[in-house]
Amino acid sequence: MASAPSLSTAQPPTAVSLRNRCTLPPLPSHRIRPSSSSSSLSSRLPTLRSVPIVSRCAVRAALSTVDRSATPVESGDKKLLLEVKDLTAVVAETGQEILKSVNLAIYEGEVHAVMGKNGSGKSTFAKVLVGHPDYEVTGGSMMYRGENLLDMEPEERSLAGLFMSFQSPVEIPGVSNADFLNMAYNARRRKLNQPELSPIEFWAYVYPKLDLLNMKADFLNRNVNEGFSGGERKRNEILQLAVLGAELSILDEIDSGLDVDALRDVAKAVNGFLTPKNSVLMITHYLRLLEFIEPSYIHVMENGKIVKTGDISIAKTLEKEGFKAISEM
Ligand SMILES: Nc1ncnc2c1ncn2[C@@H]1O[C@H](COP(=O)(O)OP(=O)(O)OP(=O)(O)O)[C@@H](O)[C@H]1O
Numbered sequence: 001m002a003s004a005p006s007l008s009t010a011q012p013p014t015a016v017s018l019r020n021r022c023t024l025p026p027l028p029s030h031r032i033r034p035s036s037s038s039s040s041l042s043s044r045l046p047t048l049r050s051v052p053i054v055s056r057c058a059v060r061a062a063l064s065t066v067d068r069s070a071t072p073v074e075s076g077d078k079k080l081l082l083e084v085k086d087l088t089a090v091v092a093e094t095g096q097e098i099l100k101s102v103n104l105a106i107y108e109g110e111v112h113a114v115m116g117k118n119g120s121g122k123s124t125f126a127k128v129l130v131g132h133p134d135y136e137v138t139g140g141s142m143m144y145r146g147e148n149l150l151d152m153e154p155e156e157r158s159l160a161g162l163f164m165s166f167q168s169p170v171e172i173p174g175v176s177n178a179d180f181l182n183m184a185y186n187a188r189r190r191k192l193n194q195p196e197l198s199p200i201e202f203w204a205y206v207y208p209k210l211d212l213l214n215m216k217a218d219f220l221n222r223n224v225n226e227g228f229s230g231g232e233r234k235r236n237e238i239l240q241l242a243v244l245g246a247e248l249s250i251l252d253e254i255d256s257g258l259d260v261d262a263l264r265d266v267a268k269a270v271n272g273f274l275t276p277k278n279s280v281l282m283i284t285h286y287l288r289l290l291e292f293i294e295p296s297y298i299h300v301m302e303n304g305k306i307v308k309t310g311d312i313s314i315a316k317t318l319e320k321e322g323f324k325a326i327s328e329m
Contacts, residue, residue: 267292
């Protein structure tokens with residue numbers, strides 16, 4: 001387990017942290033209280049994180065299936081971030097096949113949305129990308145910045161820049177949000193050969209991000225997701241993303257259970273960390289999210305495969321006419 005930062009070893013506060021400190025709520029305890037469950041915090045960390053991002057280039061694809069079978073490593077000055085080819089996967093326990101040849105390429109700066117009927121395999125695809133142990137990959141490949149994801153443990157994938165926001169974020173009893181975020185953030189900084197932030201520096205770093213999401217500072221002192229409402233959990237997931245930063249953010253139904261204001265806050269935060277280098281892969285059932293976070297491409301998944309790729313008009317057709325209309329296209 002990564003050791004928790006302690007106040008006694010804290011670096012001298014920066015001007016920013018000193019300036020902010022007087023307006024901040026009390027610092028949380030930085031002693032890590034292990035959960036009563038058997039799994040360690042570090043072993044849970046990867047399960048809370050994963051994936052992509054790219055610039056929000058104009059929607060270029062017409063409403064047609066895109067053949068990316070011969071995917072170039074670079075497209076103009078954009079680099080290929082994730083390339084999934086003929087991916088098949090089963091439920092590890094039962095061998096039931098869920099993914100039946102998924103193909104997808106995401107370049108830096110792109111936002112991809114995956115839509116599809118309930119049970120079509122969207123969440124499974126996302127979880128397979130981040131190495132969820134419930135699934136076993138049986139064929140195909142998943143390359144991330146040219147590295148084989150199958151050779152990487154979930155935690156390595158996370159440290160490499162994949163972040164996943166789960167449909168049902170888990171609670172971590174006994175671990176405060178502040179401790180969790182500080183440890184996770186420092187783990188990423190170590191990976192990037194950057195100096196760790198002391199608790200005080202971290203507090204100054206995280207505080208403006210709470211503002212962005214309209215979250216109260218006492219969220220940091222509460223245990224991760226414990227007693228959070230559905231909407232608060234979703235905001236908390238995006239706070240994790242805002243803090244940790246990711247090259248590829250996989251957002252699984254971040255819009256579910258959000259009221260209109262919360263949806264706007266979450267979308268604003270996601271748009272705020274989109275850069276020409278970062279990419280997003282989001283799963284959604286609803287056009288309304290895509291009106292806030294403009295996708296480069298929309299994919300429709302059906303029975304474990306991506307069967308259609310196109311622009312926002314796909315989502316509009318789905319909203320108006322349902323999946324039958326897409327099948328008939
Ligand atoms: N761990 C598992 N054990 C058994 N079945 C599973 C497991 N994970 C997924 N499945 C099954 O695989 C299929 C695809 O599930 P998945 O959650 O990927 O669908 P989805 O497209 O995300 O659906 P939704 O839109 O309802 O969230 C479903 O039939 C589901 O029951």
